Amino acid sequence: MRMGRVLAAVALGCGLMLSACGGHGEDKASQMLLGAPKTAGDWSRPGRDLGDSYYSPLEGIDADNAGKLGLAFEFTGFKIRGGIHYALQSTPVMQDGTLYFSGPWGEAYAIDAKTGATRWIFDTKADGQYARNACCSVSNRGIALADGKVFVGSLDGYLYAIDAKTGHQVWKSDTFVDRHWNYASNGFPQIAGNVVIIGNGGGDMGSRGYVSAFDLKTGKLAWRFWVVPGDPAKGPDENPDVTAARKTWPADARWDMGLGGNAWAGLAYDPETDTAFIGTGNGGPHPSWLRSKSGKVMDELYLSSIVAVNAKTGRVKWHYQEVPGDNWDYAATAPLVLANIEIDGKPRHVIMQAPKNGVFYVLDRDTGKLLRANPYARVNWMTGIDMQTGRPRINPEAIYRDGPKLVWPSGAGGHGWAPMAFSPRTGLVYIPTYDAGMRLSQITPAKFVPGHINQYAEGRFPPFSKEDLAGRPQSKFEGRLTAWDPVANKPRWSVTLPTFLGGGTMVAGDLVFQGSASGYLDAYDAASGKQVAHIFIGTVITAAPMTYELEGQQYIAVLAGAGGPQGGAFMPGVAGFDHENYQRLVVLKVGGGAIPLPPKRKPPVLPPLPKPIAASAAELQRGQKLFMDNCSRCHAAGGSIGIYPNLWMLQQPVIDSFDQIVRDGALSNAGMASFSDSLSQADIDAIKAYIVTDTINRRKGIVNGPTGLQSQTH
Numbered sequence: 178m179r180m181g182r183v184l185a186a187v188a189l190g191c192g193l194m195l196s197a198c199g200g201h202g203e204d205k206a207s208q209m210l211l212g213a214p215k216t217a218g219d220w221s222r223p224g225r226d227l228g229d230s231y232y233s234p235l236e237g238i239d240a241d242n243a244g245k246l247g248l249a250f251e252f253t254g255f256k257i258r259g260g261i262h263y264a265l266q267s268t269p270v271m272q273d274g275t276l277y278f279s280g281p282w283g284e285a286y287a288i289d290a291k292t293g294a295t296r297w298i299f300d301t302k303a304d305g306q307y308a309r310n311a312c313c314s315v316s317n318r319g320i321a322l323a324d325g326k327v328f329v330g331s332l333d334g335y336l337y338a339i340d341a342k343t344g345h346q347v348w349k350s351d352t353f354v355d356r357h358w359n360y361a362s363n364g365f366p367q368i369a370g371n372v373v374i375i376g377n378g379g380g381d382m383g384s385r386g387y388v389s390a391f392d393l394k395t396g397k398l399a400w401r402f403w404v405v406p407g408d409p410a411k412g413p414d415e416n417p418d419v420t421a422a423r424k425t426w427p428a429d430a431r432w433d434m435g436l437g438g439n440a441w442a443g444l445a446y447d448p449e450t451d452t453a454f455i456g457t458g459n460g461g462p463h464p465s466w467l468r469s470k471s472g473k474v475m476d477e478l479y480l481s482s483i484v485a486v487n488a489k490t491g492r493v494k495w496h497y498q499e500v501p502g503d504n505w506d507y508a509a510t511a512p513l514v515l516a517n518i519e520i521d522g523k524p525r526h527v528i529m530q531a532p533k534n535g536v537f538y539v540l541d542r543d544t545g546k547l548l549r550a551n552p553y554a555r556v557n558w559m560t561g562i563d564m565q566t567g568r569p570r571i572n573p574e575a576i577y578r579d580g581p582k583l584v585w586p587s588g589a590g591g592h593g594w595a596p597m598a599f600s601p602r603t604g605l606v607y608i609p610t611y612d613a614g615m616r617l618s619q620i621t622p623a624k625f626v627p628g629h630i631n632q633y634a635e636g637r638f639p640p641f642s643k644e645d646l647a648g649r650p651q652s653k654f655e656g657r658l659t660a661w662d663p664v665a666n667k668p669r670w671s672v673t674l675p676t677f678l679g680g681g682t683m684v685a686g687d688l689v690f691q692g693s694a695s696g697y698l699d700a701y702d703a704a705s706g707k708q709v710a711h712i713f714i715g716t717v718i719t720a721a722p723m724t725y726e727l728e729g730q731q732y733i734a735v736l737a738g739a740g741g742p743q744g745g746a747f748m749p750g751v752a753g754f755d756h757e758n759y760q761r762l763v764v765l766k767v768g769g770g771a772i773p774l775p776p777k778r779k780p781p782v783l784p785p786l787p788k789p790i791a792a793s794a795a796e797l798q799r800g801q802k803l804f805m806d807n808c809s810r811c812h813a814a815g816g817s818i819g820i821y822p823n824l825w826m827l828q829q830p831v832i833d834s835f836d837q838i839v840r841d842g843a844l845s846n847a848g849m850a851s852f853s854d855s856l857s858q859a860d861i862d863a864i865k866a867y868i869v870t871d872t873i874n875r876r877k878g879i880v881n882g883p884t885g886l887q888s889q890t891h
């Protein structure tokens with residue numbers, strides 16, 4: 178079967194692209210991919226082929242003309258709630274002249290791929306209250322297309338199957354098992370044979386991670402893979418894999434915390450062996466010693482692992498744990514790329530990942546054997562990996578149990594969720610890389626709070642103090658594009674990005690494309706890293722671009738819009754800092770028109786000073802602490818330029834409606850959820866008094882705190 182499929186792909190690839198076949202060995206290239214679309218111009222899955230390589234053989238856009246990319250059309254018809262524009266993180270799929278993609282709440286869009294005209298919009302009408310369960314803001318990482326249906330997960334945990342032609346719902350299934358946990362669904366569904374699989378977010382929030390599989394036709398639940406065991410007092414283990422995993426956990430584990438492991442991205446499928454691959458999440462709470470009453474530390478399967486499961490049953494075939502007993506938020510949820518490459522003289526069916534822990538892994542996906550492992554970013558949590566056992570040697574220097582420690586990579590990871598492309602032409606993998614460390618400390622005691630971040634570790638980004646550095650060089654805080662050679666196990670080239678945050682990567686022929694938070698879409702020669710285009714669109718790009726061809730015209734499409742964990746406060750250099758942020762799909766072609774830029778931000782017009790609220794110093798301090806704990810992950814203290822309203826510029830009528838907003842959830846549809854489950858009336862009063870008093874004090878120059886910049890741990 179493998180041979181037949183490869184030959185078919187070669188024949189079609191050559192027929193359509195003579196130059197590619199002659200000049201670049203496209204036949205050899207296509208053998209390295211799994212199930213590429215039959216038509217070169219199609220991009221029929223999020224990562225185009227079954228291995229999610231984000232590679233297209235199209236080469237109408239090249240080093241000579243990439244600089245002439247201009248606007249073909251723009252789509253801005255997103256369903257926006259309350260005027261808040263969130264991050265767009267999905268990669269459009271193009272099939273039969275239609276582009277399909279998702280929006281932040283899990284809405285699905287189908288538009289004409291030539292004109293941008295709307296074909297249909299499916300609004301899942303996700304419950305806005307679930308915005309509080311999303312650690313890192315409201316977002317969605319994409320759709321799946323199969324069997325004439327578009328599949329999308331809504332933030333509030335439903336998986337929808339939508340008729341791809343009409344936009345009508347075919348079925349809807351509940352993916353959340355237990356809504357007392359802080360789940361939010363922001364990942365993409367993955368097609369795995371006859372089922373569609375999807376995980377969820379919540380590892381930082383307090384929840385038990387799992388992946389569900391639903392029948393493609395009916396939406397009936399087929400199986401669940403549980404990443405971590407559940408509370409033994411609540412019932413027997415769901416299956417023998419859970420029992421096997423339980424042996425690797427302390428008997429007195431904090432089952433009441435959920436323990437995490439949530440697989441919110443990083444799902445792949447190999448039809449040859451009918452295997453689904455699941456990249457699992459970090460532990461929650463983050464410090465392993467807080468995940469049991471005794472503080473005992475164990476491996477804790479299947480946290481931070483790549484797990485291969487039978488796609489018919491969900492039962493484990495093999496697993497590889499990247500980080501035993503994770504302490505650093507090192508989820509293994511990064512994209513999984515499947516390819517066929519030769520390693521040490523042997524053709525191998527590999528699975529590749531550049532997870533948050535900073536190490537690039539290559540495994541044999543049929544057996545789980547570790548073939549390559551080497552850091553692609555600065556790493557100090559381990560000092561090496563035993564290639565026989567696959568175990569990392571954990572560095573005690575990175576254990577912050579007895580006091581804060583500097584740890585590399587930071588909680589942002591060496592690489593996050595953004596797609597990484599693999600080019601069969603160069604043999605290189607293009608990793609959107611973060612280079613930064615983190616000053617990590619624990620927060621105790623750990624307890625489960627609904628709708629709250631429950632990670633119990635705090636991370637601070639560089640620069641670090643001399644004392645903390647203790648003779649080490651100052652940490653970088655930069656974004657890079659790293660071209661990694663998975664066979665030679667080392668980087669071939671890398672470029673520094675204008676901002677920390679780089680977007681997903683995509684290869685079109687001999688060029689690699691990547692956007693960044695700077696608002697530029699860049700193109701590089703994939704072999705050398707030489708920049709060939711630098712195109713300003715004026716909006717933060719974190720999604721991966723894609724390319725397609727219709728009627729002989731090649732296009733590049735990319736979704737743009739800021740948000741995510743960075744949405745609270747844009748730093749200078751980020752496009753949203755000086756240009757208004759809005760959700761848009763930008764489609765480019767060589768010789769296209771001028772790209773419309775969002776309006777420049779105007780200096781804010783200060784509202785009249787609010788009416789003072791009488792409160793004691795102790796009350797104000799309590800209000801400040803409650804604000805930092807509950808509100809600051811979205812609204813920066815002191816105000817900021819970000820996606821959320823600036824609470825240091827409130828109009829009096831809004832202050833007068835504070836209870837309706839914060840207690841009763843009057844604005845919950847747009848993501849300002851009710852806090853009535855965790856804050857008392859006295860708490861809400863204290864927060865209001867703090868915001869109002871601090872606003873007046875800052876405006877009168879009585880206090881002059883820093884505004885705008887906020888440290889975030891993820």
Ligand code: HEC
Nearest residue numbers: 259261308309807808811822831838839844847848849864
């Ligand atoms: C998960 C993100 C998030 C958190 C956490 C959050 N908010 Fe909000 N908040 C929002 C969003 C989104 C809006 C805008 C809603 C809209 O436009 O309808 C908002 C709006 C508001 C407004 C109205 C502002 C205006 O000018 O209209 C107030 C007041 C407010 N939030 C207070 C708070 C307080 C107090 C807390 C902490 C107890 C808090 N928020 C926590 C997301 C959040």
